[in-house]
Amino acid sequence: MINTELNAALDYWEREKGIKREILLEAVHNALISASKKAVGPARELRIEIDPKTMVIRALANLLVVERVVNPHDEIALSRAERIKPDVQPGDTLEVEVTPSNFGRIAAQTAKQAIMQRIRQAEKEMIFEEFKDRAGEVVSGVVRRFDRSDVVLDLGKFEGTMPNRERVQTEDYSVGDRIRAYVVAVENGPRGPEIILSRSHPNFVRRLFETEVAEIADRTVEIKAIAREAGHRTKLAVWSKDDKVDPVGACVGMRGSRVKNIVRELNNEKVDIIRWSDDIQELVIEALKPAKLKGLVLNHEKKAAKITVDEDQLSLAIGKRGQNARLTARLTGWDINIEKDQSAAEAFGNQIAQAVDVFVSTLGITRDQANTLVKEGYNSLEILLTEEADSLATLLGNTPGEAADILEKAQAAVDAKGAPAAPTN
Numbered sequence: 001m002i003n004t005e006l007n008a009a010l011d012y013w014e015r016e017k018g019i020k021r022e023i024l025l026e027a028v029h030n031a032l033i034s035a036s037k038k039a040v041g042p043a044r045e046l047r048i049e050i051d052p053k054t055m056v057i058r059a060l061a062n063l064l065v066v067e068r069v070v071n072p073h074d075e076i077a078l079s080r081a082e083r084i085k086p087d088v089q090p091g092d093t094l095e096v097e098v099t100p101s102n103f104g105r106i107a108a109q110t111a112k113q114a115i116m117q118r119i120r121q122a123e124k125e126m127i128f129e130e131f132k133d134r135a136g137e138v139v140s141g142v143v144r145r146f147d148r149s150d151v152v153l154d155l156g157k158f159e160g161t162m163p164n165r166e167r168v169q170t171e172d173y174s175v176g177d178r179i180r181a182y183v184v185a186v187e188n189g190p191r192g193p194e195i196i197l198s199r200s201h202p203n204f205v206r207r208l209f210e211t212e213v214a215e216i217a218d219r220t221v222e223i224k225a226i227a228r229e230a231g232h233r234t235k236l237a238v239w240s241k242d243d244k245v246d247p248v249g250a251c252v253g254m255r256g257s258r259v260k261n262i263v264r265e266l267n268n269e270k271v272d273i274i275r276w277s278d279d280i281q282e283l284v285i286e287a288l289k290p291a292k293l294k295g296l297v298l299n300h301e302k303k304a305a306k307i308t309v310d311e312d313q314l315s316l317a318i319g320k321r322g323q324n325a326r327l328t329a330r331l332t333g334w335d336i337n338i339e340k341d342q343s344a345a346e347a348f349g350n351q352i353a354q355a356v357d358v359f360v361s362t363l364g365i366t367r368d369q370a371n372t373l374v375k376e377g378y379n380s381l382e383i384l385l386t387e388e389a390d391s392l393a394t395l396l397g398n399t400p401g402e403a404a405d406i407l408e409k410a411q412a413a414v415d416a417k418g419a420p421a422a423p424t425n
Contacts, residue, residue, distance in 0.1 A: 007055045019122045025050060031114030032057065046098070059099040065092045127158045128193035131186040138207045139197070143177045153181065153197060166198035170231035171267055180265065182207060200230035205271070208262045209236070215250040222247075224276040227330035231269055233319075235287060235327045239276035248273050272327075280305070280332060287328040291317035294341040304335040314340050355379040362413045363406050369396050381410045 014021045032048045045062035063076040065088050076096055081088045088094055141153030141160060149164035151173055162181055173179065181197035182204035198204060206223055215221040221240045228234040238247040251273045252259050263271055274286040281296060284305055295308040309317045317338050318325050329336040352374050358381065359370035376395060378384045384392075385407065393403035 013119055018126075019119060023122065024118055025052065027114045027118035028110075031110050031117075032059075057099070058097050060095050061098045062093045063096050065090055065094055124193050127195070128186060128188055131158070131183065131193070131195050135183050135185050136203065136207070137183050138180055138204065138211070139183055140178060140180050141197075143173050143175050143179065145175065151197075153179070155195065158195060160195035160197045162197040162199065166196070166200050168200050168231040168267070168269075171199065200228075202226045202228040202234070205234050205236070205262070205266070208265055209251060212258050212261055213251050213253075215240070215245065215247075220245055221250050225331050225333075227327040229323060229327065231267070233270040233272065233323055233327060234266075235272045235274065235331045237274050237276040237283070237287070237331055248275050280334060283332055284328065284334070284336070287331055288317050288324065288338075291324075293317070302335070303333065304337065305332075307336065307338045308341040309338060311340050314338070352379065359384075363409050365396070365406060372396065381414050384410050385414065 010021050010024050013019060013024060029048055029050055032050075033046065047060050049058045049060055050056075063081075064074055065078055065081045066075045067078050067090055069075045069077050076094060078088070078090055081092075081094050081096075084096065085094060139155055139160070141155040143151055144154040144159065145152045147161070149167070151162040151167065153160045153162060160181070160183070166184065167173075179199070181199050182201050184196045184198045184201060187194045187196060203226075205228060206226055209223065210216050213221065216223060216238075220242055221238055223236060224239050225237040226234065236251070238251055240247040240250075250258075259271055259273065263269060272287075274283075274289070277283045277286065281298060284296065284307070285293060288307070291309060291313050293307055294310055294313075295306075297306040298304075299306070307317065316324075319327075325336050325338055355374050355378075356367060356370040359365060359373055360367055362381065363370075372395065373384065378387070387395075387407075389400050389403040389407055392398070392406065393400045396403065396406075398406070
């Protein structure tokens with residue numbers, strides 16, 4: 001019975017799983033040797049013989065011929081040996097069948113276990129062989145289940161795992177969802193081959209552009225650098241050796257069709273496509289657009305860029321939670337430091353200080369009074385002369401006569417400079 005069952009099992013698994021019959025037979029053979037040692041005992045040079053045609057299984061051992069048996073596992077009596085081989089002599093070895101009477105049942109159970117185990121092993125080997133060279137590709141699969149925070153995807157014949165670290169934290173997945181993912185690696189670990197998938201890897205975006213943009217696929221346009229904060233924003237720097245090709249326009253597509261498809265796949269993650277330049281200054285300016293830079297100082301030794309912007313451009317240049325600056329740093333490989341431009345404030349401060357000094361030295365008033373005038377908007381002698389004595393007296397806490405004296409001094413100073421004075425009452 002074992003012969004028929006074994007033959008049918010081998011035929012079935014060879015046909016269903018594509019595993020060669022010889023490989024399955026080898027697994028059965030090795031398993032039966034182990035089973036035989038338990039059933040027969042530690043027989044000398046025990047081996048299993050399986051007839052590939054009839055599937056008849058026999059256990060055989062090389063026993064030592066002796067006149068009186070002391071160790072039945074290793075020895076055979078001469079009288080019994082002569083019935084098998086008449087010319088045998090004491091001291092000879094003789095191969096003898098030692099198949100136990102209940103071996104059919106043991107063999108059936110062992111063979112089934114061995115075949116299933118070998119099939120599982122073969123499947124793992126097939127996974128590794130099929131996927132070992134597919135690292136770096138994008139595959140499509142259906143969410144089958146969750147293993148804690150990891151997502152297990154059905155890839156057809158095989159399963160892939162997207163660990164929590166490779167997930168996009170702004171995305172939610174449900175069992176049955178069909179999603180695309182990047183094959184990070186195929187690892188042959190202790191539990192067998194594992195296909196590690198990712199949707200957060202920067203190269204996932206790279207592969208999507210290669211699929212969507214023909215000019216990238218045929219290398220007319222090249223992705224020079226990419227920086228990503230998965231689920232939020234990606235910066236992509238592209239370049240073409242063909243001057244007639246606009247690399248940014250090729251990636252964007254007609255009316256944004258190409259990049260829209262990619263953004264849709266990324267669940268509306270923002271994608272900035274910029275033109276690559278070997279000139280780091282141009283590259284930084286491009287990467288920080290649409291922010292307008294006021295100043296840019298490069299330290300080539302430290303690979304650091306100090307950038308100044310007007311106050312209204314500061315939040316745009318830095319980005320939400322510093323994201324724009326961080327991605328620019330990753331894209332360029334330089335440290336990016338963005339600060340508010342202080343030059344206008346400094347110039348204004350200097351102008352104010354100058355006006356105070358002029359008022360003190362020219363008008364004979366105290367520095368506190370001069371500061372009061374400046375704070376009220378009188379930052380030059382000419383503007384001060386537009387004021388009337390009564391109003392000036394109230395402002396400075398003087399008498400009208402003292403205020404009139406101050407205005408006379410101002411007029412004299414302006415006349416000395418040759419500047420036209422404003423009319424006074």
